[in-house]
Amino acid sequence: MTRLLHRGLAGVVLLVCLIAPGSARLLAHPSATSFVVIEIGAADVAGKSTASISVTTDAQSLLLKLRGAVNRDDTIAANAPALIDRLELAADSISLPLTLGRITAPAGKPGQVQIVLSATIAGPIQHLSWRTSLFSGYPVAIRPAGTLPPTADDYEWLGADEWSTPRSFQSLSSVPRGWRHAFSLIALGFTHIVPGGLDHVLFVLGLFLLASRTRTLLLQISAFTLAHSVTLGLAALGFVSVPASIVEPLIAVSIAYIAIENLMTTSISKWRLAIVFAFGLLHGLGFAGALAQLGISGTDLPITMVGFNVGVELGQLTVVLAAAFVMRLVPVASVNRRRYLTNPASAAIAVMGLFWAVERTWFN
């Protein structure tokens, strides 16, 4: 068992070393209040593509620029013509007509608004470029649809009314495939757990702490994995949609539940697997929400989901192996493990879960 543990951990460490450079790139975001992301869809049989333009900025600031003053009833939608007039996407120097799509408030970014517009690109073109007079000194990324979110390196910084560097349409309208793309998706899923998903990490640790045998742990992890894969798939394909304001607090409650159960019992109850499965369904909705927030869409969604899910599983495996390794290192006799490791750790996880439950319910 020890040899298996060491080999497993060594394998995961190696994987982390391979993934880490890519994941660091993946975690970068533009450090600007206003930024633009333009995705170019693959051409259909008629040779037409759709460009999706996402403009994120401070809502109040935008209204001030469009209206000159802000009244309580002012909305961006009502000022759509003035907005569209200030944006320009050009195909071979010819401006494309823009259509306003949805206007949303990005989660976790108070005061910000995300405006999505679209443009149809018909016929063969050479280059695409972009400009706007709305912002001065802002980043814009132009990329193929269905790819990973842009990193800091993918953005070009522009001034007011400054044209972006013309981008080859051919390179934008083809979807990247191959092992490199798959590896990036796995890295994305992995980093969503380690280090980006502390709540999921604590949940997995909670499962680990009560599992006295490897078989028990594997059963729980498998139930959890199966459940979150189901809801991740259903949510990502649009069959299920639950607001994050409901999912996130419930995830926190699930963490607290598992940890509190660890404190109250010394063995796995017959209901534990069912409960873990149910909580897994919940966590899957959380993963889907994160995937949606990253803006991944397009024809490669199934591949994206599979790659992301594999990354999530590897992340969970890392957490379990790391925890097992730490347990081995700590010089505590087995009989005292519950008193000096399981109980304190479970108590800490329970406190964290309850704190998040309150925070996500009342303060978000």
Place this chain on the structure above:
Amino acid sequence: MRTFGALALVISMATVGCSQSTVARRPPAPVEPLGAPAAPGTSRELLERTRKDMEARLAAQPKDAAAAVRLADALLRLARVTNNGGLAAKAERALVKALASDPDRYDAHRMLGAVLLSQHRFRDAIREAERCQQMRQNDAFTWGVAGDARLELGDYDGAFAAFDRMSTIRPDSASYARIAYARELQGDLPGALRLLKMALEATSPNDAEAIAWHHAQIGALHLAEGRLVDAAREFSHADYSFPGHPFAVEGRARVLAAQGRPGEALKTLDPLLAGSPAASTLVLSAETLRGLGRLEEAARQDALAEAVWRSDAPEPARLALMLAGSGAAARIDEAVRVAQAEFANRRDIFTADALAWAFFKAGRLPDAVEASALAMRTGSVDRGLRERARAIALAATAAGLAQGSRR
């Protein structure tokens, strides 16, 4: 003979190998800053040319750190004269890439500190400057960057000490300008003026942008003391040195407005307003329009200034002052929130002043008095600061009198 030849060959190869490794260990020559006698000049055309040339060099050789440093220098200068904050972000990216392949490249770290400072990432700028100081103790430039950052954070003692050190190491244009500002902050305007003139005289003739900047700063001091003719002369010199420099253009407009010539002031601002104007330009145009009775246009300019301070070039203290002055309860509440958040980040006198004014407008007089004391702690004679502090002090005195009469 054959043995001797082989031995000679081995010794030669060893010697060449050692000399190569010595060359590899020698640090590269630092890039001269733009405007220095041996470096490209800083007129608008030369800055744009430097930018294009360095971008081309980096496109051909992405690891060319010298090109990255020079590009960053050009971009920072251009950011100052075009109000395009994206240029600083480009400069940062170029330097970070250069440091990724050459982590010990000193002049890249040095320039990065200046870039972070321009982005208002003051703590990061201090960290970078201190890293440079560990590599080289006696580089005046890094003491200047650290001092500027500490000043913005409100650590005036630390800032003044850094400026002293800077001028001890190298008494030049940059150090004189900083000590001038330190004097200004402490209310010594004649002293500040004298030092700025020394800074101007010490500026390289090759550095048109810095010459314009110094003339504009001198003009601003003359304007603050009511010497309109002297101010007009300095702003004209600034505009002559670097045509269209925003500080020069705005300064000339301020003088015209102060001389009771608002129409000409507005016309002067037209080139700036047509481009990507700074919030200060928009506020000046709003004030001038209001003076002409064109209230709707003035409100629009104020709205655009607010938009800039909210997102394009965030200035929470200025935003808080504007919101507090609006008179609307919801906006005053927002002013307090914005000012408090910024004061938690930096405790300079201007942020303290914004906080004091927001508190005052929100009816929180004791808090306003406390913040106002912090705003006046350096002895600055800034007119806006003093007017607001006076208003708060008067209100506090009246409140004290009112309490006395109730007893």
